Amino acid sequence: MSDTPFGFGLPPEEPDDGDEGKKKDQQSGGGQGPANPFGFGGLPGAGGFGGPGADNPFAAMFGSLNPTDLGAAFQQLGQMLSYEGGPVNWDMAKQIARQTVSQGTPDGTKDASVGPADRTAVEEAVRLADLWLDDATSLPSGAGSAVAWSRAEWVEATLPAWKELVDPVAERVGTAMGDVLPEEMQAMAGPLIGMMRSMGGAMFGTQIGQAVGVLAGEVVGSTDIGLPLGPAGKAALLPVNIETFGKDLGVPREEVRLYLALREAAHQRLFAHVPWLRSHLFGAVDGYARGIKVDTAKLEDVVGQFDPQNPEQLQDALQQGMFQPEDTPEQKAALARLETALALVEGWVDAVVHAAAKPRLSSADALRETLRRRRASGGPAEQTFATLIGLELRPRRLRDASRLWASLTDARGVDGRDALWAHPDMLPTATDLDDPDGFVHREQIDFSELDKMLGEAASGSTGKPDLKKGDQDAKDDDKDDGTE
Numbered sequence: 196m197s198d199t200p201f202g203f204g205l206p207p208e209e210p211d212d213g214d215e216g217k218k219k220d221q222q223s224g225g226g227q228g229p230a231n232p233f234g235f236g237g238l239p240g241a242g243g244f245g246g247p248g249a250d251n252p253f254a255a256m257f258g259s260l261n262p263t264d265l266g267a268a269f270q271q272l273g274q275m276l277s278y279e280g281g282p283v284n285w286d287m288a289k290q291i292a293r294q295t296v297s298q299g300t301p302d303g304t305k306d307a308s309v310g311p312a313d314r315t316a317v318e319e320a321v322r323l324a325d326l327w328l329d330d331a332t333s334l335p336s337g338a339g340s341a342v343a344w345s346r347a348e349w350v351e352a353t354l355p356a357w358k359e360l361v362d363p364v365a366e367r368v369g370t371a372m373g374d375v376l377p378e379e380m381q382a383m384a385g386p387l388i389g390m391m392r393s394m395g396g397a398m399f400g401t402q403i404g405q406a407v408g409v410l411a412g413e414v415v416g417s418t419d420i421g422l423p424l425g426p427a428g429k430a431a432l433l434p435v436n437i438e439t440f441g442k443d444l445g446v447p448r449e450e451v452r453l454y455l456a457l458r459e460a461a462h463q464r465l466f467a468h469v470p471w472l473r474s475h476l477f478g479a480v481d482g483y484a485r486g487i488k489v490d491t492a493k494l495e496d497v498v499g500q501f502d503p504q505n506p507e508q509l510q511d512a513l514q515q516g517m518f519q520p521e522d523t524p525e526q527k528a529a530l531a532r533l534e535t536a537l538a539l540v541e542g543w544v545d546a547v548v549h550a551a552a553k554p555r556l557s558s559a560d561a562l563r564e565t566l567r568r569r570r571a572s573g574g575p576a577e578q579t580f581a582t583l584i585g586l587e588l589r590p591r592r593l594r595d596a597s598r599l600w601a602s603l604t605d606a607r608g609v610d611g612r613d614a615l616w617a618h619p620d621m622l623p624t625a626t627d628l629d630d631p632d633g634f635v636h637r638e639q640i641d642f643s644e645l646d647k648m649l650g651e652a653a654s655g656s657t658g659k660p661d662l663k664k665g666d667q668d669a670k671d672d673d674k675d676d677g678t679e
Contacts (some may be wrong), residue, residue: 258538283366284400290356291401295408296346304412304439306346313434317343320449320456321430324551328460330550333613337467338430338460346411349433353417353424357407360478362420363484365399385397392524415440415455416603421537423473423572427466444565446558454562457552461544469616480531486526534591541570542596546604549597567593592628599623599631606635 294391295551299305319343328336344352415436417425425431432455466473552559570593604613615621627634 213378214418224226226401231390281401282362282396282399283358285354285358285403287397287400288404288407291404292350292354292408292411293347295405295518296350296411300412300439304438306411307435309343309345309348309434316452317341317432317434317456320432320452321460324453324456324460327551327555328459328547330463331547331609332461332464333610334464334468336460337428337463337465341430341432341456344417344431344433346433346435349411349414349431350407352431354407356422356424360480361399361403363481365396369483378563380442412436416459416462418459418466421462421541422476423462423466428463430456430463432456432459434540444558444561446562449557450556451562454548454556455551455561458544458566459549461547461551462540464614465540465543471619472540472616475619476536479529479536482527483529483533486523486529500595529630531625535623538592538628539622541593542598543600545593545597546600550604566591592625595628595631596623598633599628600637602631 199217296306318341325336325338388583413419413436415433417423417429417431428536432452434452437452437455438448441448442454545567549559552562556562571591600612603615607614616625622630623634
């Protein structure tokens with residue numbers, strides 16, 4: 196760490212060459228850099244009042260902006276510094292996500308309100324998908340309703356889930372922003388630390404909003420990344436993105452929509468009828484996040500060079516990544532648990548959907564392979580999240596998991612396969628994905644009796660009190676007397 200954290204040093208002396216030195220300094224950006232905190236060129240400690248922009252320090256910051264841009268810059272800076280919420284400025288994230296959506300995708304596709312015809316088509320596709328899935332899984336329907344979303348509606352509906360995923364990592368950054376100051380300065384720098392954390396919330400809000408907005412242009416439903424991002428029991432598809440997804444596949448639009456409806460409905464069944472699964476997945480993300488280290492040197496450099504005229508620097512810096520997973524056995528185990536859990540969810544959906552679609556859709560094999568490759572490679576937005584929170588939400592072993600679930604179906608039937616979701620300890624592990632045959636033919640522990648015993652014990656502790664032995668004997672005597 197430098198001796199002058201965030202560039203807060205003593206005012207530099209006047210340049211030896213007088214006015215010529217000032218001109219050169221102005222041409223080079225007002226001396227912004229590590230010795231110029233936040234790019235505030237006219238403030239003490241950042242060039243001094245005798246430095247560039249001494250007569251008008253705000254001109255040094257914003258002189259190149261026209262009045263419209265100047266107002267926008269002040270507004271954005273004000274939002275950044277006035278934020279007092281949690282580790283992510285979610286208001287800013289939502290605003291930027293909506294702006295990103297309104298700009299359209301790189302292929303020129305714009306968002307649009309969903310019309311009645313598309314809504315009806317989605318509802319019918321989900322209804323038919325649920326009928327087909329009845330033959331492929333023992334889990335009943337989990338979709339209480341089917342909705343067709345625009346991209347903007349997807350953003351609104353999924354932000355609560357993103358908050359749950361991202362806040363644990365962002366919290367670590369907020370703490371690190373205070374930690375990069377020397378201990379002797381932290382007691383005196385309360386307002387500064389508060390401002391730094393406000394900036395951290397804005398940095399995350401900006402980048403999360405950008406990534407969510409881009410992802411809204413790619414996803415076709417609410418469960419694309421293997422996590423339940425939308426409201427429980429609501430199967431959702433995005434008609435505008437389904438149209439783009441199927442454009443060059445050479446498959447009828449109705450088949451594409453129906454296949455994607457099968458995947459969405461299968462996810463909904465799993466998350467609705469395996470009550471521990473959602474917390475298991477989100478807990479695995481949180482467990483992994485707790486082991487992430489923040490690169491404080493990079494963080495110091497990012498904050499020290501912040502320029503209000505160029506807020507995109509924040510996005511660029513975050514895109515380079517400042518998170519490093521700890522190389523510990525605990526962190527490796529957390530990553531393995533998360534990747535295995537994602538693979539098991541996606542592998543089960545892949546196997547179940549294929550079983551339902553193969554006899555009915557001629558394009559089932561082609562669509563299955565397309566979606567497998569799509570999940571394996573990930574889109575630009577998924578890569579952004581990987582850089583931002585140090586985590587790739589991709590099922591690396593999807594194919595292995597799908598083969599294992601298919602083998603379980605052959606060996607134990609649909610009911611025996613789906614019974615494994617009854618308890619997390621019954622599910623295959625990463626080692627089992629390496630040896631699927633060994634797992635398929637292994638005797639499984641039956642947790643149903645244990646759960647029943649625990650349930651009875653719990654009800655007994657909260658129900659009627661046990662009779663004392665004497666009381667029970669007296670009741671028995673009364674009973675005997677009444678029957679003689």
